[in-house]
Amino acid sequence: MRLYRNLVFATVDALGEIFNEGGYADKVIAKTLKRDKRWGSRDRSFIAETTYDIVRWKRLYSEIAEVKAPYSRENLFRLFAVWATLRGIELPDWKQIEPTPTRRIKGKFDELSKIRKYRESVPDWLDELGVKELGEELWEKELHALNEQAPVILRTNTIKTTKEKLQKELQKEGIETESIAGYPDALRLKERANVFKTEAFKNGFFEVQDASSQKVAEFLEVEPGMRVVDTCAGAGGKTLHLAALMENKGQLVATDIYGNKLKELKRRARRAGAHNIDPREIESSKVIKKLYGSADRVLIDAPCSGLGVLSRNPDAKWKLQPEFMENIKKTQEEILKQYSRIVKDGGKLVYATCSVLPSENQEQVQKFLKSEEGKSFSLKKEEKILSSETGFDGFYMALLEKK
Ligand SMILES: C[S@@+](CC[C@H](N)C(=O)[O-])C[C@H]1O[C@@H](n2cnc3c(N)ncnc32)[C@H](O)[C@@H]1O
Numbered sequence: 001m002r003l004y005r006n007l008v009f010a011t012v013d014a015l016g017e018i019f020n021e022g023g024y025a026d027k028v029i030a031k032t033l034k035r036d037k038r039w040g041s042r043d044r045s046f047i048a049e050t051t052y053d054i055v056r057w058k059r060l061y062s063e064i065a066e067v068k069a070p071y072s073r074e075n076l077f078r079l080f081a082v083w084a085t086l087r088g089i090e091l092p093d094w095k096q097i098e099p100t101p102t103r104r105i106k107g108k109f110d111e112l113s114k115i116r117k118y119r120e121s122v123p124d125w126l127d128e129l130g131v132k133e134l135g136e137e138l139w140e141k142e143l144h145a146l147n148e149q150a151p152v153i154l155r156t157n158t159i160k161t162t163k164e165k166l167q168k169e170l171q172k173e174g175i176e177t178e179s180i181a182g183y184p185d186a187l188r189l190k191e192r193a194n195v196f197k198t199e200a201f202k203n204g205f206f207e208v209q210d211a212s213s214q215k216v217a218e219f220l221e222v223e224p225g226m227r228v229v230d231t232c233a234g235a236g237g238k239t240l241h242l243a244a245l246m247e248n249k250g251q252l253v254a255t256d257i258y259g260n261k262l263k264e265l266k267r268r269a270r271r272a273g274a275h276n277i278d279p280r281e282i283e284s285s286k287v288i289k290k291l292y293g294s295a296d297r298v299l300i301d302a303p304c305s306g307l308g309v310l311s312r313n314p315d316a317k318w319k320l321q322p323e324f325m326e327n328i329k330k331t332q333e334e335i336l337k338q339y340s341r342i343v344k345d346g347g348k349l350v351y352a353t354c355s356v357l358p359s360e361n362q363e364q365v366q367k368f369l370k371s372e373e374g375k376s377f378s379l380k381k382e383e384k385i386l387s388s389e390t391g392f393d394g395f396y397m398a399l400l401e402k403k
Helices: 005-021 025-033 041-056 058-065 073-086 102-112 124-134 136-146 163-172 214-219 237-245 259-272 285-289 322-342 362-370
Strands: 153-156 177-180 183-189 206-208 227-230 251-256 277-281 295-301 343-353 377-385 395-402
Touching: 005 025, 005 041, 005 073, 025 041, 041 058, 041 073, 058 073, 058 102, 073 102, 124 136, 124 322, 153 163, 163 177, 163 183, 183 214, 206 237, 214 237, 214 295, 214 343, 214 377, 214 395, 227 237, 237 251, 237 259, 237 295, 251 259, 259 277, 285 322, 295 322, 322 343, 322 362, 343 362, 343 377, 362 377, 362 395
Parallel strands: 227 251, 227 295, 251 277, 295 343
Antiparallel strands: 153 183, 153 206, 177 183, 343 395, 377 395
């Protein structure tokens, strides 16, 4: 593989923003890719994938390169040199890249790979937490799976098309996909491609959504004509799926504390042809109180650590802090108690997270069931999805019924 100066420099700039200025990898990469209109799809995937790789393996590569935060430009080039060397790519003789002894890099890699926190590249505190929550063996497997590059999965928008028709449309645009057993609306890309550029996307025939995430809306057992509330709707990944399962019939209230996310939801809903969504920003507790006792179905896709989606969001390893973990658990507990009151008698509630930690998942549900607010609910079923078992995101979902 030949290394192109402008692509490597763009990657190093992106890494500087992520590591030194706290930028979010997805946003920084999206901005970087806008820098040069002449970049083709290969150039763009070089920048995106190399940046994600170095973010993913930050601790391991820093240890090998003997560099520390805050990273000087010279140090960022060192990290890049480690990345290239470990992939067998010949380093160019640019002045920014010092001659790096390949044998030394590989030797250090072999030595550090014996220790999990370096091999899987995680901060000490997170490694300790993972072991405490899942046990040594399961954490090791899960962490390894979460360091793999995530596959690209689409969810067919059944409001507008069928999976078979979508597959043909994409094929016409040069994109090959395959079905996934057990996931009725999902298609997996055989090769990575920028699906957002396709006519099929512009026409609202699909959304990009991980296979595990596609299970959540199904778990809620919605039916056309119901009154459903998606309490932590964000930009609407699951809201849009719920709308499709409800066949656009009934009422789907989508709330979130961030109005800008709901704006994005509205845009996506228009593209998807979903007409039964009523977005409501939670500006005060009144917005939720007004909904008490009114819904057949309630989804709480709770804010969480996001540890189950590390494969698509590897910078969370470095951005998460122990204090955040404590606070988010309190938020989850409060949200469950408050938002469960939206469910009417005989109605159902799904509590879901994209975390693999029992303390954010089954332990929260158990605590809720023992609380005053949870007394009238019973647990119907729950599913713990591990990335090491499915190859998709780590997720948790529980279906509760109100007596
Ligand atoms: C896991 S994300 C939701 C993802 C979204 N459901 C989807 O499928 O695309 C959690 C969401 O909860 C929102 N949130 C955080 N605290 C909240 C609260 N107290 N009430 C409602 N939403 C909240 C966040 O803004 C975020 O959008």
